[in-house]
Amino acid sequence: AQSVAQPEDQVNVAEGNPLTVKCTYSVSGNPYLFWYVQYPNRGLQFLLKYITGDNLVKGSYGFEAEFNKSQTSFHLKKPSALVSDSALYFCAVSPLRTGGGNKLTFGTGTQLKVEL
Amino acid sequence: SQTIHQWPATLVQPVGSPLSLECTVEGTSNPNLYWYRQAAGRGLQLLFYSVGIGQISSEVPQNLSASRPQDRQFILSSKKLLLSDSGFYLCAWSDRFYGYTFGSGTRLTVV
Numbered sequence: 001a002q003s004v005a006q007p008e009d010q011v012n013v014a015e016g017n018p019l020t021v022k023c024t025y026s027v028s029g030n031p032y033l034f035w036y037v038q039y040p041n042r043g044l045q046f047l048l049k050y051i052t053g054d055n056l057v058k059g060s061y062g063f064e065a066e067f068n069k070s071q072t073s074f075h076l077k078k079p080s081a082l083v084s085d086s087a088l089y090f091c092a093v094s095p096l097r098t099g100g101g102n103k104l105t106f107g108t109g110t111q112l113k114v115e116l
Numbered sequence: 117s118q119t120i121h122q123w124p125a126t127l128v129q130p131v132g133s134p135l136s137l138e139c140t141v142e143g144t145s146n147p148n149l150y151w152y153r154q155a156a157g158r159g160l161q162l163l164f165y166s167v168g169i170g171q172i173s174s175e176v177p178q179n180l181s182a183s184r185p186q187d188r189q190f191i192l193s194s195k196k197l198l199l200s201d202s203g204f205y206l207c208a209w210s211d212r213f214y215g216y217t218f219g220s221g222t223r224l225t226v227v
Contacts, residue, residue: 034215043122043206043218090160092215103148104216108159 002027004093006107013081013114021076021110023091033074034092034104035065044090050074061085081114088112118143122207122219129226135180135194137222139207142188147209149190150216151182154204166190202226 003026013019025031032051036044048059055067065076074091088111092104119142129135141147151163162175164182172182179198183191190207207219 032215036216036218041204041221041223043220044208044216046215046217049215088158094215103150103162103165104210106160 002093002095002105004091004105004107006089006091006110008110009108010111010113013112015083015114015116016080019078019081019085019112019114021089021091021112023074023076023107024072025074025091025093026072027093027095029095031074032094033065033067034094035059035063035074035076036090036092036106038088038090038109047076047089081112083114083116086112086114118209118217120207120209120217120219122222124222125220126223127225129197129224131199131226132196135192135197135201135224137192137205137207137224139190139192139219140188141190141209144188144209144211146187147211149184150208150210151190151192152206152208154206154221160206164192197226199226 005024007022011021034049035047037047038044047063048057048065050057050067058064063078065074067074088109090109091107094104122139149166152160153163154160164172164174166172166184169184169187180194202225205222205224208216210216
């Protein structure tokens, strides 16, 4: 069975500083990895995904994530945080397969708070 | 382009009343469809998913049911709501390549 761990319930960072939101995963075979962001009372919005290729994936709003196969991690990063980045972030994983039925498993979410 | 519509945005229902939440997808065919519930603003609980018309898989036995009467329509229902059914309900669709796209959610409060 696949699983995702987001070890931090909340991450606090000052505006302008770099941020990292951690994610580790467990899946059979090669992973299909995602980050989503959720603002209050809204649906989840796609940020970025990793399928194959370059381990550093760039996504929306200046976010990027680094895939590390040996550490089974997919940490979300941004070089300079903005107050508007404050939101709930979800990591998700699915086994990479071509037959469809790609049911994602989500982490429990990490609340990011960026302060002035 | 593909879009997903979910309604209503908010709903307040008395205990024991029925429920029907609807989700429709445009711009794609034969999508996988999902219903999630999010309690206390955090974790996502997969309730139902569907890979085709009339094909429903239930992840958690409970007071809810789902139906897919048309290819791009997914309905979440209950005959009698419980207080514990309160939460934020999210519909999503996916194909094999692009991950999930979520609807804007329905805030259900059972009183």
